Amino acid sequence: MDGKLPLVRSSLGEGRWLGSGSFAKDAGEAARRLPYRQILTESVYEAVKEQIMDLEMAPGSRINMDQLARQLRVSTTPLREALSRLESDGLVTRQSLRGYSVVSLPAWEDVLEMYNLRILLEPETARAAAAARGDDRLPGLLRATVGQMSELSAVPVLAGHYQGYRALFNTDTFFHDAIAESSGNKLVRRTLASLHAHALLYRVWYHAGFAAETVREHEAVIDAIAAHKPGAAAKAMRDHLERSRDRFLEVATNGEESLSGA
Numbered sequence: 001m002d003g004k005l006p007l008v009r010s011s012l013g014e015g016r017w018l019g020s021g022s023f024a025k026d027a028g029e030a031a032r033r034l035p036y037r038q039i040l041t042e043s044v045y046e047a048v049k050e051q052i053m054d055l056e057m058a059p060g061s062r063i064n065m066d067q068l069a070r071q072l073r074v075s076t077t078p079l080r081e082a083l084s085r086l087e088s089d090g091l092v093t094r095q096s097l098r099g100y101s102v103v104s105l106p107a108w109e110d111v112l113e114m115y116n117l118r119i120l121l122e123p124e125t126a127r128a129a130a131a132a133r134g135d136d137r138l139p140g141l142l143r144a145t146v147g148q149m150s151e152l153s154a155v156p157v158l159a160g161h162y163q164g165y166r167a168l169f170n171t172d173t174f175f176h177d178a179i180a181e182s183s184g185n186k187l188v189r190r191t192l193a194s195l196h197a198h199a200l201l202y203r204v205w206y207h208a209g210f211a212a213e214t215v216r217e218h219e220a221v222i223d224a225i226a227a228h229k230p231g232a233a234a235k236a237m238r239d240h241l242e243r244s245r246d247r248f249l250e251v252a253t254n255g256e257e258s259l260s261g262a
């Protein structure tokens with residue numbers, strides 16, 4: 001348990017969904033720099049996100065705000081703020097009169113379309129990142145994400161629940177977004193972010209484990225960017241996404257025995 005947890009726990013009364021070590025650590029880190037209201041919203045956001053990612057809140061179901069607020073033992077104000085963030089994550093939708101609902105699980109054809117769009121765009125972001133001169137911090141940042149990914153994927157408890165694979169999910173999301181950001185094309189970066197590719201994939205296939213090949217494929221992208229080889233960076237990114245798509249297709253067509261790392 002993180003030493004900062006009691007602050008958050010006492011602020012939230014029972015705080016019963018703050019039980020896990022990783023959650024407590026983040027809440028503690030947040031406590032050092034955020035005012036109480038933001039800590040509360042952050043905690044509520046993570047608690048609801050966990051329920052959505054673990055499918056405890058049924059895909060497509062309507063969210064009863066009062067019931068959820070009672071369950072989490074908070075008022076509806078931080079819950080509204082958390083749901084608004086989850087809406088921008090692509091995990092809930094809001095309709096006038098009807099309120100918030102959990103987004104439905106995608107059909108596999110939708111996932112395939114998402115991959116094909118990424119395969120059009122992301123090799124170009126990697127190419128541009130490799131061609132960029134002036135700021136050489138990117139390869140170091142990316143190597144840190146791969147190092148984390150490698151360590152995290154070695155922990156068996158990670159397969160199964162969002163609390164376990166959350167850090168893996170975040171490093172994967174960061175890797176692709178950091179490359180998109182360094183490409184310098186803000187519209188392409190926004191378009192990729194709007195796909196919510198990682199949230200979508202992990203929600204469906206989180207229970208199947210993690211593809212170790214993902215680490216090696218990410219390393220090939222980083223090596224090409226660090227060496228300022230645009231053509232090689234584009235190819236490495238394309239190879240990674242095509243293999244990731246093929247792993248997904250294997251899962252989609254043969255049952256869910258192995259996972260596509262995203």
Ligand SMILES: [Zn+2]
Pocket residue numbers: 172175176214218240261262
């Ligand atoms: Zn990836």
